[in-house]
Amino acid sequence: MTYHAYAHRLPAPISKILFGDRERFGKVPDVNDPSWQEWLKRDYDFYIANQRTSVGMTVNRAGYRIVASSNIANKEVLEIGPGAIEHIEHWPGKPNHWTNYDIRADLLEVAGKRIAPTGVPHAEVLAEPGSNKLPFADASFDAVFTFYALEHIYPLDDHLCEIERILRPGGQLVGSIPCEGGLAWGAGRMLTSRRWLRKHTTIDPDRLICWEHPNFADYILDRLDAKFDRETVRFWPLVLPLIDANLVSSFIFRKRGS
Template sequence: MTKYAHDEILPFGSSGKEKKQQVEHMFDDIAPKYDFLNRFLSLGIDVQWRKKAIRRLSKLKPRQILDVATGTGDVALMTYDMLQPEKIIGVDISQGMLQVGLEKIIKAGLSDKIELKQADSAALPFADNSFDAITVAFGVRNFQDLEKGLSEMHRVLKPGGKLIVLEFSRPHNPVFKGLYSFYMNVITPAMGNLFSKNKEAYSYLNKSAKAFPERNDFVKILNGVHFKNTLFKALTMGICCIYEGVK
């Protein structure tokens, strides 16, 4: 499997632990403030990004959906609300994030429709050809092995099933690019430190986003693990992209 630049970016540097362990610890730590900071730092735009990504599954009418790197269950809850599938399973490496998500699902009365499991993206605990669709929102850049995680998602998709990935990218407009860089390099870590007391986490999230293979580069990686009909769509002047591929 190919190694990529973002694979080498770690939340806590040379702590002696591998990336997946560091990511798990980081998200356990910031879980209580994660939803608030997402809304605050994105000015609420991230909600619209998620909804646009989910809408790309509407024609498929998927009945069984897997949400990888589900975190606090935002996409799983939105997906149920918008698409009404039979079942959604959300997986994440962080038990702390899953606990927050479970509380939200119970509050929404959807425990029979949305199930959360702790699992590693590189070893999904599901049989081949299990799901009609898979979603991943702001999670693939945290994979320890990007190609392995994508290959696992391809494996558990049914033939004809669709993968939808939502991930940060870098704006190309020179003026906006400068403003975005300042916001991500200075404001985001400062606000992360203020509200979650974890500046390292939000510094890592920025650095990993900047190093991630975006747009056509990511599409090529999807092609390399056998996805077909791949494409990307840039959102909000290129801050974020939706990617999709079909098995």
């Protein structure tokens, strides 16, 4: 099944209001741009204000429920960009070992402290900035978790090839993405994070949105379908598989060759 987001295909004067001016600024950050430099200093403030509040947390938690349908009991699991591992409450069983992987040491410390009380052996691995390679051997993990991360990664195909490489045959890729590129997500951002950026920073949202979310949801799901076998794809808050009408898409894919 193919999913389409139509809002980002609207005429440029409309789509750039919802999804940034991609024709002008592209998908790769200009590291010398003042907006990007300020973002690197304020991204954690943004996370706390927009993702840890009632609305943001409600949206994020909706995506974590997919974990209950995963197969992680007694398995080796890697999480890319673990955050505070908010999905622990949905675990269907205890994994054998958990590895947290992130580009930020402070966030890895948060993840390690959150998982420690579960008694699951765990490790924190710091990512090398700018590297498209995952520092793990082939077929190292039974499952890879990635929540609200694939929309950030460019180029995406290189990253998916690495996930495929480190998964064992039949291993699961479990995660969620925002319905970026859809009407509901773009409109919701107008009322939340765009307002916060305008009020609390001098960051230009038309630049930042392009650089922070280079991948639209329909593109991500298409690339996942091309690389893995689909087990399930779900949407929230509506059950209907319409990117434009939803805020979150959750999924479980399986590595081919099981």
